[in-house]
Amino acid sequence: MKGIRIEAYQNLVNYRKPTSFQLKESYPLPPYSTVIGMVHAACGFTSYVPMQVSIQGKYHSKVNDLWTRYEFAGSTFEEGRHQLKVELTEGKAHGITRGVSTTELLVDVELVLHIVPEDESYIPIIVDALKSPVEYLSLGRREDLLQINVVKEVEIVEEFTDSDTGVLYDIYLPQHLTNDEKIYRKLGTTYRLNKVYEQLEISKGKKIRQWQKVNVFHVPASETNQLYANDIHMDTDGYVLFLA
Structure with a gap:
């Protein structure tokens, strides 16, 4: 299977939790809907292009603005x-x-994103759009500029490992991909993240967005945290990824 790896940097960013208002709290990593929206905006897609996404990264600290x-x-x-x-x-x-009011900002964010469109013919379109965007790219708020350092087409393989693999970056691990949820409940935080939505008509002329949710564990980077032996995906450069 083929996909795209994006390595990016952001200086100050807020990935807002939709239930936070007085204090705009931030997710530790961008949710799936935010990444998918950025890709669609960069490519100029006007309808949803089915894709799977893996999200990992880290930040230096937090400040309030x-x-x-x-x-x-x-x-x-x-x-x-x-x-x-x-x-x-x-x-x-x-x-x-x-x-x-107050906004929570993550400082010096490093991201490693994998994009795997269902139709592989979209891969060169996405790569070209990310390398040469028609306007500046943002991830989070509109003012949260996205500095893309690497955009690379990669081969993704499913690999079984019999040795413990350390967590190099904070990573979203979809709950349905692990058979030992108790371990990850101890290591990280459970989130229910938005991915894609459809328009649901609730009355004549009135529609709301009904979101498809993904239940994930946010597993923090640590040499002591392990991605225990399991069927995992890796790209050609050895990056572990979990697609949702």
Whole structure:
């Protein structure tokens, strides 16, 4: 099986957890939906191209940054309560509250991503788009620039190892790929990550996104953590990967 390996760097980045608001918390690595969205944006795809993704990487530290939050609920403007006034017709006005919130940022992020499209004819298209993007690439927020250092087409093989393999990077391990979940529950954190969505009509003219979720273990990099003997995938340069 053929795929693409991307080695990239980001200076400051937030992979926002969708349930965090006052403090915009970050996942330790980008979720599948974020990586897939970046690839589709780079290639200009207007519909979903089925693909599998492996995500691993590491960061140096975390910092918190401030951002301006605007809140509005269609309420009438009140002096002293609202900071901004939106004029409407007939002399009416809505009020907007402006405040300060916090964003969690990961510092000096190194990423190793593997992209395996279902149709291998897309591989050269994706490689060319990542090597020569029409505009700057981002991963996370729009301002989180993605510096791509390596884009390489690789051969991916399934390999059985009878020796313990150390975890060189933090890595997302899909739960269905391991037969010993208890080990990884001790080592890392369980996440339920978005991958792809479909439009679900809930009423006439109203649709919501229904996400396909992937249950993963976030296994941190450590010489003492082991990817225990199992059927695993490796690329031609020896990078371990887990596809979802």
